[in-house]
Each structure stands twice: as C-alpha cells, then as structure tokens.
Amino acid sequence: MINYNENFNWSEFLQPYELAVEGFILKIEGIKKQYHMKKMYCPIEIVSGRVKSPKSIIDKATRMNVPYNYLDERLYDIGGIRITCKYIEDVYLVAEMIKNRHDITLLEVRDYIKNVKPSGYRSLHLITEYNVETVDGSQTLRLEFQIRTHSMHFWASIEHSLKYKYQKQIPAEIKERLVRASETGARLDNEMSSIKAIMAELEALGVGESNIDDSLEDEVTINNFKRW
Numbered sequence: 601m602i603n604y605n606e607n608f609n610w611s612e613f614l615q616p617y618e619l620a621v622e623g624f625i626l627k628i629e630g631i632k633k634q635y636h637m638k639k640m641y642c643p644i645e646i647v648s649g650r651v652k653s654p655k656s657i658i659d660k661a662t663r664m665n666v667p668y669n670y671l672d673e674r675l676y677d678i679g680g681i682r683i684t685c686k687y688i689e690d691v692y693l694v695a696e697m698i699k700n701r702h703d704i705t706l707l708e709v710r711d712y713i714k715n716v717k718p719s720g721y722r723s724l725h726l727i728t729e730y731n732v733e734t735v736d737g738s739q740t741l742r743l744e745f746q747i748r749t750h751s752m753h754f755w756a757s758i759e760h761s762l763k764y765k766y767q768k769q770i771p772a773e774i775k776e777r778l779v780r781a782s783e784t785g786a787r788l789d790n791e792m793s794s795i796k797a798i799m800a801e802l803e804a805l806g807v808g809e810s811n812i813d814d815s816l817e818d819e820v821t822i823n824n825f826k827r828w
C-alpha cells in the first residue's frame with residue numbers, strides 16, 4: 601500500500617485541473633451556441649465535468665500502485681469532461697470534433713461501445729493531453745473525455761451508485777441484470793438511430809421541418825461543473 605504524503609498539497613495539485621475542466625466546459629458550450637446561431641443540428645446535448653476528489657484519486661492510485669509523484673502521468677481521469685448525445689452517430693461525430701481540435705493532443709481512444717466492458721459499461725473515452733496556463737507557466741495535463749448517449753449515461757449512473765451502495769461488491773443477480781439492462785440500452789440506441797435514419801429519408805422528400813434543434817438554451821453556463 602502506498603503511503604501518501606500527508607503534506608501533499610491537493611489544492612495546488614488540483615487547481616490546474618479545475619481550470620482546464622471549467623475552461624473546456626465553456627468551450628463546448630460555446631460550440632453548442634454556434635450550432636444554435638447557425639440553426640444547425642447540434643450533436644452535443646449536455647456537457648459536464650468534474651475533477652476527481654483526493655479520496656477517489658488515492659483509492660484509484662493505491663489500486664493501481666501509483667506513487668503520488670506519478671499521479672498526473674498515470675491517472676488519466678483526474679480531470680474529466682462528459683458529453684451526452686442523443687444518438688450513437690452523434691457520439692462518434694463529437695469524438696471527431698474533439699480529436700480535430702488544435703488545443704488538445706489525442707493519446708488514446710477507448711471504445712467501450714464497440715468493446716462493451718464485462719460490467720455492461722458503454723461509452724467512448726478519449727484520453728487527451730491539454731496545456732493549461734498557470735502562474736508557474738504552461739502545464740500539460742491529461743483530460744479524459746467520456747462521450748455517451750443518454751441511455752448509456754442512465755445505465756452508468758445507476759451502476760455507479762450501486763457500486764457505492766454495495767461497496768463495489770454488487771450482488772451477482774443484480775450484476776447479471778445490469779448486463780442485460782445494458783444490452784436493452786444498446787437496442788434502444790440502435791432503434792433511435794433507425795428512427796433518425798427514417799426521419800432523414802422523409803426530410804429528403806420534403807416531409808417535416810429541417811434543422812430543428814430543440815436542445816439548446818440561450819445562455820452559456822458553467823453550472824454543469826462538478827455535477828457528475
């Protein structure tokens with residue numbers, strides 16, 4: 601077990617992550633607003649973010665045997681941005697959008713939609729590097745983007761709270777049912793995509809209004825920070 605230094609300054613360590621996460625939420629809210637202004641369909645529905653708590657960092661680092669002077673190198677999700685979309689296609693569109701940004705470097709893609717985790721967890725993760733400006737100069741941080749549909753998010757948030765409830769030892773029967781619930785979620789996502797494809801065909805024939813985006817608020821907000 602790693603002995604974490606009691607004098608470790610968590611506020612100083614985490615502040616650049618807060619800056620980065622808060623900044624990125626604003627940037628993505630800004631993109632949503634641009635889609636809105638151009639009256640284009642926006643693939644982003646909700647953006648939120650969080651910086652891991654010291655307790656959660658220590659738990660994970662202890663589990664992964666990471667000493668505190670390697671935390672920022674070895675833990676990829678101290679700073680996390682989560683983007684929720686309506687459709688699976690949108691998840692991949694948003695991923696391309698993030699990958700093409702000049703302010704981040706993509707390190708790794710973890711596609712838990714194509715390779716569903718044994719728990720049933722589905723989401724697309726992009727592990728990236730991002731430079732944040734601090735009083736001590738430029739600092740390079742890892743940021744993890746979790747991009748998912750509403751149905752993936754619904755599943756993950758319930759499973760996450762069950763892990764807490766049962767101290768990570770979810771009873772076998774519930775585990776099995778969660779895997780089945782995740783499969784049901786995947787079918788729902790596929791069905792919604794089929795409906796979207798039919799809507800596009802009808803739109804090409806002039807049936808229904810195009811470019812209707814009902815998902816956008818007029819205000820840019822950073823209230824989603826630390827909300828997941």
Ligand code: 0O2
Nearest residue numbers: 652656660676677710717719720721725755756757759760
């Ligand atoms: P929290 O509380 O959300 O911060 P690895 O690098 O593969 O050894 P790591 O870093 O866990 O392990 O990577 P992975 O698997 O990509 O997971 C990173 C995050 O994805 C997790 O962070 C969760 O947020 C989410 N996640 C991954 N697997 C699951 C799952 O089975 N269920 C749920 N609900 N979420 C999952 P944390 O630190 O585990 O949790």
